[in-house]
Structures are given as C-alpha cells and as structure tokens.
Amino acid sequence: MKIIALPAFADNYIWLLHDGGRALVVDPGDAQPVLQALQRDGLHLAAILVTHHHPDHTGGVQALREATGAAVYGPARERIPAPFTALKDGDIVTVLDIAWKVIDVPGHTAGHIAFFAQDIEGAPLLFCGDTLFSGGCGRLFEGTPAQMLASLDTLAALPGTTRVCCTHEYTLSNLRFARAVEPANQALIHYETECRALRERQMPTLPSTLSVERQINPFLRTRERTVKQAVQDWQSTADDEIAVFAALRQWKNEFK
Ligand code: ZN
Ligand code: FE
Numbered sequence: 001m002k003i004i005a006l007p008a009f010a011d012n013y014i015w016l017l018h019d020g021g022r023a024l025v026v027d028p029g030d031a032q033p034v035l036q037a038l039q040r041d042g043l044h045l046a047a048i049l050v051t052h053h054h055p056d057h058t059g060g061v062q063a064l065r066e067a068t069g070a071a072v073y074g075p076a077r078e079r080i081p082a083p084f085t086a087l088k089d090g091d092i093v094t095v096l097d098i099a100w101k102v103i104d105v106p107g108h109t110a111g112h113i114a115f116f117a118q119d120i121e122g123a124p125l126l127f128c129g130d131t132l133f134s135g136g137c138g139r140l141f142e143g144t145p146a147q148m149l150a151s152l153d154t155l156a157a158l159p160g161t162t163r164v165c166c167t168h169e170y171t172l173s174n175l176r177f178a179r180a181v182e183p184a185n186q187a188l189i190h191y192e193t194e195c196r197a198l199r200e201r202q203m204p205t206l207p208s209t210l211s212v213e214r215q216i217n218p219f220l221r222t223r224e225r226t227v228k229q230a231v232q233d234w235q236s237t238a239d240d241e242i243a244v245f246a247a248l249r250q251w252k253n254e255f256k
Helices: 032-041 061-068 145-156 171-181 186-200 210-216 225-234 241-254
Strands: 002-008 012-018 022-026 044-049 071-075 085-087 092-095 098-104 113-120 123-129 163-166
Touching: 002 032, 002 163, 012 032, 012 163, 022 032, 032 044, 032 061, 044 061, 044 092, 071 092, 098 145, 145 210, 145 241, 171 186, 171 225, 171 241, 186 210, 225 241
Parallel strands: 022 044, 044 071, 071 085, 123 163
Antiparallel strands: 002 012, 012 022, 092 098, 098 113, 113 123
C-alpha cells in the first residue's frame, strides 16, 4: 500500500492510497491532480471517500465518478454529490480489501465523519478531514465546542501509532499558536523544528501520528494544567472543560 498526499488549491491535500493497481482518494476538492496521478501510476480509481460537504473536499467528486466509475462513500447527514453510500458512526465499509470504520466527528460541520483502518502494513490510519489538524483543529462552522471536544476526544483515544491524514497543510501556523499557549513544551519546540525543515524542502508535514498530536496539539491538551492556565490567563471566565476548549478555539481565531 502506498499513501500519497496530492497537493490541491493553496493548502489542501487529497489523500491517495493504492496497492499498485487499485486506488482510493479522500476528499477530492479537485479532479485534476487525481486524474494526473492515476494516469502517471497506471491506477484504477475504485472509491472516493468524503468526510464532509465543503466544496474544497467535494468539488472533484462528480468529474472523478464520471471519468472512472468510482464508488462514492460519504456522511449520511450531509449533502454531497449523489449518488453515494451514506455512512454513519460505527459503519464498516470495505474498500481496497481494507475495513474502514466510520466515526462521527461533528463540530467543523454538523455531519462530519472520519475513516479509520486498524492495520495497514503494521499501523492504523485515520482520514480525519477538517476535524483534527497537526497542531490544531477545524473551525466550528456548524457544531458546538462541546461536540468538537467530544469528537477530538474520540480521535485522541485511537492508538498512538495511528497515522493522521489531515486535509490541510496548516501545521506551521498552528504550531506558532501552540507555542503561544505552551512556550515551555519541549516536544512542541522539537516538532516545530522538524516541520520547518520539511516545509523548506516543500515536503508535507503529514501524516502526523496521534502520539505526537497528544504531546503538541493544544486542542487535545485542554485538560493539561499548562494549557488550562494559559487559556484562563487569556479569558478568566473559562471554568469547565468545555469553556476552556471554547476559549482556546476563540483565542486561535483571533491570534495574529
Ligand atoms: Zn471544511
Ligand atoms: Fe477544508
């Protein structure tokens, strides 16, 4: 199995997974980079997985379906280009002989889903769309802070070796904010140095892993004393864990 991040637009990645013959893609906002990769590597597109309805994740679905006949899988509670197999929490879909578990992760959008595979050549793999980013999380366009916190808790509880395939290259700007929250976090300082070096060579910082994210991502660390204190210094009224999470998200929105 090969896993490739195809760059699209300014900072999207369309994830392409293939076994040398058959391929799947996740969140193809644009058909062009996918069609080029399929042709270059001589691949047949078997399936398209969609995490949520935003155009930068669905814009290429119709053209790819027409060009390849690929089956489309997406969130039951959102409008994406039909026809597609509608998925909800706990469903298992088999694509490329891999069992993908569907996890509901509302927050960024109301019906956002993630796809999790237990073992692809020795380690789990997660396609989490715009819910979890390296060093950050998606904006709350349709969901509440309580929903997003619960969604991130669910993802954070997956095995630490899980490779996290996010849909945007936001890592460096997320880490700049993370450093403002936790200036003394050594793992964060070390990780930022690694990510800077990757970006200088135009390489993706992704996939990340859940064990790294649990150490460096403030949105997975809102119950840590350091993070909670920093948030309360910014907004003194943030008392319970949902209020702390909401204030942290607000702080990030306003951070320059
Ligand atoms: Zn989105
Ligand atoms: Fe997006």
